[in-house]
Every structure is written in structure tokens, then in C-alpha cells.
Amino acid sequence: MTKHSKLNDFVIKLANVNGTGSASANGLLMKSIFRMGIPVTGKNFFPSNIQGLPTWYEIRVSKDGYLCRSGKVDLMVAMNAETYSADLAEVDPGGFLIYDSTWPRKDLTERSDVTVLGIPLSGMCNEAFESARAKVLMKNVAYVGALVALLNIDMQVVETLLKETFSTKPHLADANMLAIKMGYDYAIEHFDCPLPLKLEAMDRTAGHVVVDGNTTAGLGAVYAGATVTSWYPITPSTSLIDAYSIFCQQLRKDPETGDNNYCVIQAEDELSAIGMVLGANWNGARAFTATSGPGVSLMSEFLGLAYYAEIPAVLYDVQRVSPSTGMPTRTQQCDIVSAAYASHGDTKHVLLFPSDPTDCFHMSRTAFDLAERLQTPVIVLTDLDIGMNDWMIPELEWDENYTPDRGKVYSSEQLKDMDAFYRYLDVDGDAIPWRTLPGVDPKGAYFVRGSGHNKFGGYTEKSDEYKDVVDRLRRKFDTAAALAPAPVLTKNDSIASEKRWALLSIGSCDGAIREARDRLIADSNTNLDYLRIQAFPFHADVLDFIEQYDHVFVIEQNRDAQLRQLLTIELNIDPNRLLPLLSYDGMPVSSDFIVEGVSQLIQQGQAA
Amino acid sequence: MSFLKKPKISHPGLPKNDIGLTIRDYEGAMSTLCAGCGHDSVSSAIMQAYFELSMQPHRVAKVSGIGCSSKTPTYFLGGAHGFNSVHGRMPSIATGANAANRELNYIGVSGDGDSLSIGLGQFAHAIRRNINMMYLIENNGVYGLTKGQFSASADRGSTAKKGDANPYSPIDPVLLAISLGCTFVGRGFSGDKDHLVPLIKSAIRHNGFALLDIISPCVTFNDHEGSTKSYAHTRANMRETVHADFTDHHEEIVAQVSPGEFKKITMHDGSRVGFKRVDEHYDPTDRISAISYIEEHRAKGEVVTGLLYLEESTTEMHSVLGSSEQAMATLPYEKLNPGAATLAKIQSRWR
Numbered sequence: 001m002t003k004h005s006k007l008n009d010f011v012i013k014l015a016n017v018n019g020t021g022s023a024s025a026n027g028l029l030m031k032s033i034f035r036m037g038i039p040v041t042g043k044n045f046f047p048s049n050i051q052g053l054p055t056w057y058e059i060r061v062s063k064d065g066y067l068c069r070s071g072k073v074d075l076m077v078a079m080n081a082e083t084y085s086a087d088l089a090e091v092d093p094g095g096f097l098i099y100d101s102t103w104p105r106k107d108l109t110e111r112s113d114v115t116v117l118g119i120p121l122s123g124m125c126n127e128a129f130e131s132a133r134a135k136v137l138m139k140n141v142a143y144v145g146a147l148v149a150l151l152n153i154d155m156q157v158v159e160t161l162l163k164e165t166f167s168t169k170p171h172l173a174d175a176n177m178l179a180i181k182m183g184y185d186y187a188i189e190h191f192d193c194p195l196p197l198k199l200e201a202m203d204r205t206a207g208h209v210v211v212d213g214n215t216t217a218g219l220g221a222v223y224a225g226a227t228v229t230s231w232y233p234i235t236p237s238t239s240l241i242d243a244y245s246i247f248c249q250q251l252r253k254d255p256e257t258g259d260n261n262y263c264v265i266q267a268e269d270e271l272s273a274i275g276m277v278l279g280a281n282w283n284g285a286r287a288f289t290a291t292s293g294p295g296v297s298l299m300s301e302f303l304g305l306a307y308y309a310e311i312p313a314v315l316y317d318v319q320r321v322s323p324s325t326g327m328p329t330r331t332q333q334c335d336i337v338s339a340a341y342a343s344h345g346d347t348k349h350v351l352l353f354p355s356d357p358t359d360c361f362h363m364s365r366t367a368f369d370l371a372e373r374l375q376t377p378v379i380v381l382t383d384l385d386i387g388m389n390d391w392m393i394p395e396l397e398w399d400e401n402y403t404p405d406r407g408k409v410y411s412s413e414q415l416k417d418m419d420a421f422y423r424y425l426d427v428d429g430d431a432i433p434w435r436t437l438p439g440v441d442p443k444g445a446y447f448v449r450g451s452g453h454n455k456f457g458g459y460t461e462k463s464d465e466y467k468d469v470v471d472r473l474r475r476k477f478d479t480a481a482a483l484a485p486a487p488v489l490t491k492n493d494s495i496a497s498e499k500r501w502a503l504l505s506i507g508s509c510d511g512a513i514r515e516a517r518d519r520l521i522a523d524s525n526t527n528l529d530y531l532r533i534q535a536f537p538f539h540a541d542v543l544d545f546i547e548q549y550d551h552v553f554v555i556e557q558n559r560d561a562q563l564r565q566l567l568t569i570e571l572n573i574d575p576n577r578l579l580p581l582l583s584y585d586g587m588p589v590s591s592d593f594i595v596e597g598v599s600q601l602i603q604q605g606q607a608a
Numbered sequence: 609m610s611f612l613k614k615p616k617i618s619h620p621g622l623p624k625n626d627i628g629l630t631i632r633d634y635e636g637a638m639s640t641l642c643a644g645c646g647h648d649s650v651s652s653a654i655m656q657a658y659f660e661l662s663m664q665p666h667r668v669a670k671v672s673g674i675g676c677s678s679k680t681p682t683y684f685l686g687g688a689h690g691f692n693s694v695h696g697r698m699p700s701i702a703t704g705a706n707a708a709n710r711e712l713n714y715i716g717v718s719g720d721g722d723s724l725s726i727g728l729g730q731f732a733h734a735i736r737r738n739i740n741m742m743y744l745i746e747n748n749g750v751y752g753l754t755k756g757q758f759s760a761s762a763d764r765g766s767t768a769k770k771g772d773a774n775p776y777s778p779i780d781p782v783l784l785a786i787s788l789g790c791t792f793v794g795r796g797f798s799g800d801k802d803h804l805v806p807l808i809k810s811a812i813r814h815n816g817f818a819l820l821d822i823i824s825p826c827v828t829f830n831d832h833e834g835s836t837k838s839y840a841h842t843r844a845n846m847r848e849t850v851h852a853d854f855t856d857h858h859e860e861i862v863a864q865v866s867p868g869e870f871k872k873i874t875m876h877d878g879s880r881v882g883f884k885r886v887d888e889h890y891d892p893t894d895r896i897s898a899i900s901y902i903e904e905h906r907a908k909g910e911v912v913t914g915l916l917y918l919e920e921s922t923t924e925m926h927s928v929l930g931s932s933e934q935a936m937a938t939l940p941y942e943k944l945n946p947g948a949a950t951l952a953k954i955q956s957r958w959r
Contacts, residue, residue: 034959035959209955209958209959210958210959211955211958219951219954222944222946223945223946223951225941225944225945226944227708227936227937227939227944228704228707228708228936230700230703230704230707247946247954251946251950252944254932254943257932257933259930259931259932259933260929260930260931260932261932261936261939261943261944262931262936263707263708263926263929263931263936264929265703265707265737265925265929267700267733268729268730268732268733269729271697271700271730272697272699272700272703272729272730272733273700274700275693275697275699275700275701275703275704275730276700276701276703276704276707277704278693278701278704279671279691279700279701279702279703279704279705279706279707279708280704280705280707280708280936280937281704281708282691282701282704282705282708283669283704283705283708283709283712283935283937284708284709284937284938285707285708285709285935285936285937287704287707287708301694301697302693302694302697305693305694395952395955396951396955397948397951398947398948398951399948400947400948402945403941404941436689437689437937438666438669438688438689438705438709438712439666439667439669439689439709439711439712440666441666442664442665442666442687444666444689445665445666445686445687445688445689445690446689446690447681447682447689447690447691447692448689448690448691448692448693449692450692450693450694451692459682
């Protein structure tokens with residue numbers, strides 16, 4: 001049997017039972033690798049459940065800095081008897097499996113191409129620890145100890161991390177260190193350490209941090225100057241609001257008065273959550289909500305009102321597997337169409353597509369600026385993979401020169417110089433009217449309504465007056481397309497081959513596409529330009545890009561090729577030129593999937 | 609034609625209030641409701657109340673949902689911003705607006721369909737949060753705009769125009785609000801402006817959620833014999849239990865207790881509400897006895913009116929949230945942006 005021999009480039013998967021405290025042990029493992037200077041990410045595949053169901057944590061170590069799922073598992077730590085056979089089956093030939101040999105499993109370890117290492121984790125912990133809870137928790141820490149020996153992790157780094165984590169509870173640091181040592185000693189004594197899969201310190205994580213996108217989006221809202229949020233708890237968006245709230249508690253207490261310079265309101269449902277956001281934005285505060293697909297369905301009526309009455313709003317949709325309740329703890333990009341056209345009638349919304357936690361931070365600011373500039377809802381379409389997994393990103397930077405774009409709002413002074421104010425006039429020719437805020441000046445008063453209104457803001461049932469307003473709203477989307485972030489182009493002109501194919505995608509597919517593209521180019525010297533769309537309505541560059549190639553592969557994470565649908569409808573493109581490549585099993589798309597998919601599409605194209 | 613402005617000509621002798629405005633300055637656009645609609649009388653009482661309180665119209669924000677009642681904010685206080693939102697969802701708009709700017713005065717106008725059917729959830733939760741606002745339900749027991757279906761406030765046995773009797777028991781917003789912990793609950797009748805104006809003034813000055821359920825007959829679909837929300841039936845069965853007089857904070861308070869008053873409550877801003885007992889034994893500060901009194905009389909087919917429950921509230925939303933006194937909407941960005949150095953510090957925890 002050939003064993004994998006890999007340095008700083010492999011995947012560890014840890015199969016656990018949820019509610020057993022494995023998350024902190026797995027986090028410790030991932031962070032230790034990060035602190036050794038080796039690029040690493042952690043993805044959590046967890047159940048919609050509190051305790052007792054299978055959960056996995058997948059750590060990708062990549063000296064080259066590829067931070068997506070590769071699609072392979074080199075080392076499995078199989079701690080869950082229920083999923084043992086499936087976990088064993090998933091290991092790549094030549095890989096390794098560690099299991100708790102307190103209960104030997106001869107019958108289940110028969111795979112000749114996988115090296116199985118048994119460690120009596122429970123047995124050791126049952127002897128060493130008193131409380132029932134510690135016995136359960138520490139066997140997770142003990143396997144981390146074994147991996148320190150097997151993978152050649154720097155023990156000093158582990159010890160420092162534990163001391164930092166438990167700085168206020170030193171006895172816990174000691175207990176954890178004891179468990180680490182037990183696992184470590186057992187591995188040294190019984191196996192050839194390190195394994196052919198091993199780590200060696202590098203210097204590629206300096207200037208980087210490990211964080212999830214919900215945290216950076218919540219922090220981004222703080223930096224954007226948002227003062228009001230209202231939401232209804234829903235996986236996987238809840239931690240975004242939690243992050244905003246916690247950062248506000250730390251950063252938004254008025255130093256003089258001790259009062260809160262923010263309002264966080266837990267709503268009774270999503271309808272109310274978005275209603276409060278509209279009320280607050282109408283009144284001049286930057287307000288937002290966060291939800292997932294089911295919440296967008298419920299918010300649709302109000303989104304239509306905001307579109308038609310031209311009220312700014314920011315909504316983060318952390319997408320999860322649908323339809324209906326779907327799989328709430330799995331990821332997809334499945335709300336593209338429903339978000340773009342949320343609500344009845346001729347309604348459209350501005351969408352932003354962050355690709356990682358860095359984008360989540362910076363696009364928060366962009367979302368509020370666009371919402372107020374355009375006076376319309378802006379939906380930030382992130383997803384569970386970005387929002388809840390541990391990403392390695394360059395340290396975030398803040399431009400001190402930033403000032404929020406509050407859009408066209410007449411001040412009291414401006415109103416005093418005017419004969420009369422009318423809400424929906426296209427004064428500047430960009431299809432964006434001026435607005436006024438309640439309480440500022442008697443001359444600014446007008447009536448917001450979702451019923452038919454004319455350009456003066458008055459109620460109307462006259463056809464031409466109605467059309468005048470909705471035609472301007474359509475034109476406003478041309479302005480939106482020009483103001484929204486342009487797509488990101490990646491190309492390599494040093495490759496001479498003709499440009500028959502290209503890649504087009506959005507959001508969290510980015511990491512997997514970048515790795516897959518490097519591999520495809522290296523293997524076949526194929527020219528593969530890649531455009532990542534950052535916003536809807538589509539920037540003019542999107543159509544220009546598509547028109548350069550015979551076929552464009554549209555890569556996205558849903559069943560119905562929703563991005564492709566939107567491109568076809570909005571840009572009037574021949575659908576046959578856009579070939580879909582779809583990953584929708586609920587797992588973050590892997591680079592293997594894209595390499596195989598694109599290779600097949602190219603082969604089919606050449607055969608045709 | 610609600611977009612038609614009324615001609616702004618006023619008699620020079622019209623009385624002015626403390627800020628130099630006449631009642632005409634509190635008017636809105638022309639009403640498009642049916643002639644004789646109770647809602648127009650309510651609008652008129654609202655104008656009177658704001659005029660008498662000498663409030664700047666543009667410092668008031670008007671919010672509503674969908675329905676005949678929800679159209680009325682266009683017909684009063686033309687100088688105030690208004691928001692005619694979606695059906696049953698006005699409370700969330702009001703909550704968000706109030707969160708963003710606590711310095712404005714909020715008036716929400718709703719109906720029995722808007723608040724007790726489609727909007728029951730939001731209505732209940734706005735009460736729970738004790739949003740500082742006046743919330744009016746113009747209650748006529750019927751859906752007018754869709755031509756006469758029963759609403760959730762229609763009494764069991766009350767008949768529709770074509771004769772069908774309503775088989776379901778009604779939701780009484782007054783009892784519901786008291787049970788949900790509402791700190792100001794009153795009931796009035798659109799046909800009794802003298803009593804309505806002080807009720808509205810007290811509600812405006814209440815520091816917290818003030819509910820006024822106003823029986824406001826629908827002359828087109830629910831004013832016939834057999835309806836329990838008609839003018840005639842309401843007049844015959846109305847039982848004013850406790851009468852509230854309102855004294856604004858800046859008016860001189862001459863006597864501690866005027867004749868007939870048995871209780872005075874000082875409001876948040878120093879204004880006072882004096883209660884005159886019409887029915888002996890009724891105590892508008894005792895929640896439990898208020899509920900049983902209203903229930904007993906409802907069982908007899910009587911409509912109990914007056915300022916039925918008042919508790920000087922200290923728990924309006926912002927005091928619970930610990931919000932800054934300055935409106936969120938006007939906080940300068942410098943106060944909101946933690947800056948680049950703080951960002952670096954935050955990220956040291958992410959290594």
C-alpha cells in the first residue's frame with residue numbers, strides 16, 4: 001500500500017457527535033496550524049440539532065493558500081460510531097484513519113488502502129478525569145494531542161493557545177494540557193511519528209486572521225454607521241446579528257453618557273423585522289436586518305413597498321439549502337432569483353455577492369451607501385459557507401477617509417429656499433429623486449404610500465402618472481448598474497491558446513474556482529478567463545465579457561442555474577451560450593468538482 | 609381625491625394656539641370617505657387635540673396600514689410626514705421609526721381589520737415593547753373597502769347588511785391590550801367629540817403605548833338595524849364609566865382636585881389627567897378590576913367607554929434598550945465609527 005506523503009498540503013476531517021465539545025478541540029487544532037504559519041481553513045458540517053447527531057469539521061491545510069474544499073480527505077478522525085463506515089469510505093486511498101480503540105472495531109477497519117490507527121481515547125480519559133462531562137470533553141482534546149505527534153505540530157504553539165483561551169480559568173488550561181500530553185505520549189509510543197502527512201512551520205499566515213463572514217458582516221455594519229437592527233432568529237444568519245450586538249456593546253456605548261448609540265430589536269417575525277428596518281430608514285437611520293431564504297419569502301411584501309415607495313434598506317440573506325425549510329445547516333446559493341425579484345409586480349432589487357469574509361466587511365459599507373444613494377433595498381447575498389465557516393483572510397483595513405454616502409436628502413436650509421418640495425421628481429436626470437426626513441422642516445412633509453402615486457408624491461389612479469413613476473424606477477436600475485461594484489476579472493494573457501471558453505460565477509464559489517482554474521491551466525494550458533460578478537443589476541462589463549467567448553461556463557451552487565437564468569433574462573443572451581455547472585448537495589463546492597465539471601464541458605464542446 | 613388640497617383661506621378671527629397656529633394649520637387633504645363616516649369625526653378630534661396641545665405638525669409622524677381608517681392620516685396634519693404602509697404592518701413601521709427618532713410624536717391609525725385580523729401579531733408585540741406612540745383603532749366591525757365582510761371585532765349575532773348573523777365571538781382590543789400589559793387603554797365613540805378630544809390629548813402625552821379603541825360606525829355597510837356597531841346601537845348601549853379631563857403641563861393647575869374628580873395622575877411631562885367617576889367603584893388604575901368590569905358589561909351588551917386603564921409607564925422601548933437621548937438618526941458618524949486602530953485591536957483576537 002502506498003501511503004500519502006504530503007507536506008503542508010492535505011485535508012483532515014473530524015467526525016464527531018454534536019454537543020460533545022468537539023468544536024473547541026477542533027478549533028484548537030486548526031488555530032495551531034495557522035499559528036505555525038501554514039495557510040489553513042476550517043469548515044463545519046453540522047446538524048440542525050442541539051445534541052446527539054453527527055457533525056464534522058474539515059480542516060484544509062494548503063501551503064499554496066487554496067482555501068476551498070479540495071474534495072478529498074487524507075486523514076479522518078472517526079469519533080462517531082454511527083457514521084464510522086461512511087467516514088472510513090470517504091478517506092482517499094493511501095490516507096489514514098484514527099479511531100477510539102477503547103472499543104476495538106476489527107470488522108469495520110478492513111480497507112487495505114487506508115492506514116487505521118487505534119487510540120484508546122475514552123479509556124485514557126475515563127481513568128484520568130473525574131467528572132462525566134470532562135471524560136467526554138477531554139477525549140476530543142486527547143486526539144488533538146495525538147495529532148500533535150502524528151502531524152508534527154509545534155507543542156509550544158498548542159500550549160500558548162490553551163493558556164490564552166483559558167486565561168481566566170487556569171485549571172482548565174492544565175486539564176486540557178494533560179489530555180494533550182496523554183494523546184501525544186500514546187502516539188509517540190505506539191506509532192511512527194510523524195506520519196508521511198506532516199506539517200512544517202512556514203511564514204505564510206503573517207498579516208492574516210481567521211474569522212467567519214457573519215462576524216465581519218456584523219462588524220462591517222458597525223463601521224458603516226448602522227444604528228438600528230431588527231431581526232428574527234434563523235440559521236444561519238443569527239450569528240451576524242449577534243456579532244453586530246456584541247461589537248456594539250463594546251464599541252457603541254457613549255463615552256460621556258453611557259447610553260447605547262444603537263438599537264437592537266428582536267422582532268416577532270421576519271415581516272416585522274423588515275418593517276422596523278423600513279420605518280427606521282424612512283426616519284433617517286441606517287438600519288438593517290439579516291435572515292435566510294424563508295425570511296426573504298416572508299419579507300417580500302415589504303420589500304415591494306420599499307422598492308415602490310423608494311425607501312433605503314439593507315438586508316443580509318445568509319443563504320441555506322432550500323426549498324422550504326430545506327437543510328438549515330447546509331449551504332447553497334439558492335435565493336438569487338427570489339431575492340432579485342422579491343415581491344409581486346414589476347419589482348427588482350439591488351443584490352451584492354460577497355465571496356468571503358473580507359467582502360462581507362467591505363460590502364456592508366457599500367450596501368448602506370448604495371441603499372441610501374439609490375433609495376431602495378440592497379440585499380447582500382452571502383451564504384452559510386461564508387457566514388459560519390472559519391476563513392483565513394488578510395487582516396481587514398479601514399480607510400479613515402471614508403464618509404457615508406447618505407444620498408439625496410434635502411436639509412432644512414435647502415427646503416427653505418424652495419417654493420415647494422415634491423418627492424418623486426427626477427431633478428438630476430439620474431432617475432433618483434430627492435427625499436426629506438420626518439421632523440426636519442414643515443415644507444418637507446409628504447406621504448409615503450405603496451398605492452399608486454404620481455411624481456409629486458400624490459395618490460393617483462391615472463395611467464400616465466402611474467407609468468411616469470414606474471418608468472423612472474426602471475431607469476433608476478441603469479444608474480444602479482453603474483454605481484454597484486464592477487465584476488472582478490482574472491485572466492492570463494501569457495497563454496496563447498484561443499479564447500473559446502470562460503468561467504463566470506458569484507460569491508463563495510470563488511476559492512474553488514481559483515484553485516480549479518490553476519489546475520486546469522497547468523494540466524492543459526487552456527486559456528480560462530474568469531469573471532466574478534459582484535452585483536445585480538449587472539454591470540456593463542458582464543455582457544462585454546460574455547460576448548468574447550463561444551461558451552461561458554456559469555458556475556453556481558443551486559439546482560436551477562439561477563444566476564444563468566438572471567443573466568439570460570436581464571442581458572437578453574442566447575441561453576445556449578451559457579453552460580451551467582451546478583453544485584447543490586449542500587456542501588461548499590470543491591475544486592475537484594469544478595475541475596471535473598469544466599473538463600467534461602470542454603470535452604463535450606470539442607466533440608460537438 | 610385625497611391629492612386635492614383644500615383652499616387655505618382662514619378667517620382672521622380664528623383663534624390661535626400658543627405657537628400661533630389656527631385649527632386650519634392642523635388640517636390635511638380633502639377626505640374621500642363616505643359622507644357621515646365616523647372616521648372623519650375622529651380625524652377632526654385629532655386635529656382639535658393637536659391644536660389644543662400647540663404641537664408643531666412637522667414634529668409629528670403619522671403611520672397607518674391598509675383600509676378606510678388607514679387612509680385618514682392624509683386628512684389631518686398635512687404638515688406632518690406620513691407613512692401609509694402595508695396591511696396590518698403599521699406597528700413595525702412605527703417601531704422602527706421610533707427606534708430611529710425618539711424625539712418625534714407618533715400617531716398610528718388603524719382599523720379593526722388591520723389590527724385584529726391580519727395585524728394582530730404586530731399589534732400585540734408593539735404593546736409588549738411599549739412603543740411610545742398613540743395607536744387608534746377606528747373600529748366599525750366591518751371591511752368597508754371590500755364591501756361589507758365581518759371583521760374580527762364584530763359581535764356574535766350582529767347582522768350584515770344582507771341579514772347574515774356573525775357566528776364568531778369578537779376580539780375586544782381594549783381587553784386584549786389590558787391583558788398584554790398596555791399602559792394606557794381607552795375607548796371612545798366617534799359621535800362624542802367632547803369626550804374624545806381629552807382622551808386623545810391624554811394619549812398623545814402618555815409616555816408609552818396608548819391605545820384608543822374608537823367605535824366609528826360605517827355608514828355604508830354597518831349602520832343598519834341588527835348591527836351592534838351602528839350609531840344608534842352605540843348611542844343606546846354606550847356606558848361612559850370614567851371621564852378623563854386633560855390639563856397640559858404648561859397650563860396653570862388651579863386646584864388639586866376639581867369638583868367631581870376622584871383621582872389625578874401626573875404624566876411623564878408634567879401634564880395631568882383628572883378622572884371623574886361616572887360609575888361608582890370603577891378604578892382605572894386597577895388592572896384586574898378593570899378587566900372584570902369590562903367583561904361584565906360586555907356580557908350585558910354594553911359598550912364601556914372612557915379612559916379605562918392608565919399606568920404611568922417607565923418602560924417605553926428606549927428606556928428598556930438604554931438608548932441615547934439623541935435620536936439614532938441624528939447621531940454624527942464620528943460617534944458611530946470605531947476607527948482603524950480599534951479594528952486592528954479587534955483582529956488581534958482572530959489569530
